[in-house]
Every structure is written in C-alpha cells, then in structure tokens.
C-alpha cells in the first residue's frame with residue numbers, strides 16, 4: 001500500500017525520537033508539519049528561516065537517513081519556510097538560503113483589555129510620574145556582550161537563538177525567548193548580550209533589562225501611588241523587554257496579571273520579549289497556566305553546566321581580558337576542580353590572582369589548591385572522572401583520546417582499567433556512567449576492570465606501587 005506524506009512523516013518521527021534528546025525533539029521536530037509528497041520528495045513546513053538553518057546544521061544527517069529509509073534511496077526532503085505574509089518558500093534541503101529579515105507568522109491573536117491611550121497625561125513615555133527612576137537602556141552591562149560569552153555545547157542553542165533574536169528582534173519564532181538554567185551559568189550574561197547587540201544594530205529601539213524583583217517593586221509602588229496605568233504604558237512602549245529570573249513572579253498573582261497584559265500587548269505588536277528563569281517553565285510552581293502557555297509560544301532554551309573545554313576557554317578569555325597569564329597547569333586545575341558554576345570558576349581565578357599579588361607569592365598549583373579548597377570547601381568536593389583520567393594519562397604519558405579510544409594495546413587497556421577502578425572508588429558515578437566516560441564501554445567492562453585491578457594489586461608488587469602513587473596524586477586534588 002502506498003503511504004501518504006503524513007504516515008511517512010510520522011514514521012520518520014518515530015525514528016528521530018529515538019535518536020535525539022527529548023528536549024531537542026520537542027524544540028526542533030514537533031513544530032514541523034508535513035505538507036506534501038511528490039515524486040519521492042517530502043515537503044515539510046518549518047516556522048522560520050532560523051529553524052531551517054538549525055535543522056540543516058544539526059540534524060541533516062538524521063533527516064536524510066530517515067527519509068531514505070522511508071522513501072528509498074531517491075527519497076529527498078524539501079523545506080517550506082513560513083513567511084510573515086503566510087506564503088511559503090520551498091527550498092531543497094541542500095540549498096542554503098541567505099539570512100533575511102523575513103518574519104515568521106504570528107499565529108496567536110491576543111486581547112488587550114486595558115485601554116492605555118486614554119491616559120493623555122503621559123507625554124514622554126520614559127519619564128513618567130512615579131517611574132522617573134527608570135532609565136531605559138542604561139541597565140545593560142557592557143561586559144556581558146556576545147564577544148565575552150564563550151560558546152560551548154552547554155549553551156549553543158540558547159546562544160544561537162539569542163543571536164538570531166538580536167539580529168531580528170520580534171521577527172523570529174523565538175518570541176518569547178526563555179533562557180533557563182542553574183545558578184551562575186550565564187543567563188543574565190546572555191540576556192544582556194542580546195540587549196547590547198540589539199542596541200548596536202538598531203540604535204533607535206528601546207531596550208529594557210529589568211529583574212523580575214525590580215519589576216514587582218515598581219508595580220507595587222505604582223499601585224500605591226495610583227499610577228497603575230502609567231506603569232503598564234511605560235512597559236508597553238519598550239521594543240525589547242528583558243526580564244531576569246521570572247521564577248520570582250511565582251505566587252504573585254497581581255504581578256503575574258499585569259505582566260500578562262504587558263506580554264500580550266508587546267507580543268501582539270511584534271516586540272521582542274526575553275525572559276530568564278532558574279528552571280524550565282513547567283517546573284515553576286505558582287505560575288499561572290495562561291502565562292506558562294505563553295512562554296511556550298517561543299523557544300525555551302536551557303544552559304547546562306559547561307564542559308571542561310568550555311571551562312578552560314572561559315578562564316582563558318577572562319585572563320586575556322584582564323591582560324594576565326597563569327601557568328597552564330593552574331588553569332587546568334581550576335577548570336577540573338570547579339565544574340558546575342561559572343561564577344565560582346571566575347571567583348576562584350580572581351582570588352588566586354589576588355592572593356598572589358597581595359602576598360607576592362608565585363602562582364603555583366599549590367596556591368591554586370589552597371584557594372580552590374577555600375572556594376568549594378563546603379560542598380564536599382568529589383573528584384571527577386575527567387580529573388582521574390587526566391592524572392592517569394599524565395602518569396602513563398598518554399593522551400586522553402588514546403585512553404578513550406577502542407585500542408586493545410596492553411598498556412592502554414591497563415591505563416583505562418585503572419581509570420575505571422579509581423572512578424568507581426573515588427566518585428559516586430554509576431558503572432554505566434564510568435563506562436560511558438571511558439570511550440563508551442558498558443557497565444560489565446567497568447566491573448571487570450575493577451576486579452582485574454584488585455587482582456593485580458594482590459599479585460604484582462610493581463603494579464600496586466603504581467596504584468598507590470596514583471591514589472596520592474588524585475587525592476591531592
């Protein structure tokens with residue numbers, strides 16, 4: 001039986017779902033609509049130019065594979081990109097189309113129940129009674145630019161979406177753009193970077209960055225002074241509104257209500273809204289459903305803890321900006337030790353530099369160790385698998401790539417087994433996680449490694465010497 005385009009796409013989605021993360025699937029595949037199938041060419045509709053480019057850059061292989069699986073070797077895919085005027089532009093997937101200023105369709109009509117035009121007393125929308133203190137545009141910290149934001153796997157989606165928004169505020173499908181993630185991972189920095197870039201590209205646009213705490217206090221003051229409408233009017237005049245830490249609105253019904261109206265008005269007028277939160281929208285308890293559902297209109301992009309390479313790059317960039325240099329092993333030591341918070345990473349670097357200059361001490365790994373200990377002493381630091389691998393590789397003078405490779409050379413197998421053994425002994429990671437870090441091995445291999453190392457320690461004195469030596473080196477962290 002001949003399959004229609006809907007069935008073909010549904011079958012493809014089943015395969016894609018198994019091959020990408022749930023978050024990626026929801027963000028990049030759920031919004032796609034299949035629209036036709038002709039001569040083994042399946043056309044799928046995507047919401048924007050940026051969306052198309054992202055699919056091409058990150059998912060073209062899986063798309064090609066699944067389409068060929070469904071339609072045979074001649075199977076091909078075409079994109080149809082939704083345009084502002086609801087027309088579509090169909091492109092074969094191998095063709096890159098130049099970036100344009102075309103806008104994606106806004107498909108969510110909203111109502112605006114408060115008539116603000118009634119208030120004729122407002123002449124200058126940015127200097128209004130009760131809100132005089134708000135100085136639009138000056139809240140952006142020039143250090144928090146895109147140039148100073150190191151890109152890594154941990155932040156690629158949020159950064160790219162932020163960049164697309166800065167190039168075309170209000171005109172991409174990412175409205176609102178919600179950036180979320182744990183403490184000190186760069187949400188505020190990225191939000192400022194977008195604002196700064198918008199101001200550079202479009203000097204006439206009004207950009208406002210405000211913390212949700214400040215927004216709430218301004219609102220309370222406005223209500224107290226009978227300036228509720230002024231408050232709303234002020235916010236409705238902004239072209240790019242950035243609100244930091246929206247989880248702070250949780251449980252504050254009145255603030256959420258006023259924000260809801262402002263949001264609707266801005267969105268309907270094609271203005272850009274950028275929000276940050278410390279968790280995914282669904283996890284924010286005490287937030288009204290109607291607001292949560294609006295957050296889903298755009299894109300929610302998360303920031304993860306940075307990988308080792310990104311941590312090193314962040315430290316190097318900081319040093320470069322400060323015109324300072326640190327020994328490579330000290331930089332690596334900090335990057336290996338502080339893994340979950342960029343603010344702490346920077347803090348450790350600064351305190352090492354301060355100590356060295358105040359006490360006229362040389363910057364050595366010992367000084368770094370003391371300072372890092374002070375920095376993270378309350379968190380019962382756990383040695384990381386990455387660090388164990390580094391120490392083992394340094395000890396046997398071997399590259400980490402070799403340790404993680406598939407090679408069965410005796411000395412490599414032994415180093416790999418030792419790294420697995422220490423990871424099991426000194427971290428809380430599961431056997432499966434350890435295996436994954438050691439070149440994609442399974443849990444049984446890790447278990448076998450631990451037994452082998454134990455046996456060799458019992459029978460081989462020289463080997464036991466290695467292990468004791470290594471243990472000291474790793475524990476020194």
Ligand SMILES: Nc1ncnc2c1ncn2[C@@H]1O[C@H](COP(=O)(O)OP(=O)(O)OP(=O)(O)O)[C@@H](O)[C@H]1O
Nearest residue numbers: 148149150182183184185186187188189314342343
């Ligand atoms: N990718 C990055 N590149 C360079 N610096 C970064 C990066 N990510 C974070 N930082 C720096 O880390 C520090 C903390 O970042 P920021 O204040 O933006 O985090 P946050 O996620 O908003 O934290 P909080 O949850 O506490 O509000 C800042 O100094 C910022 O410049």
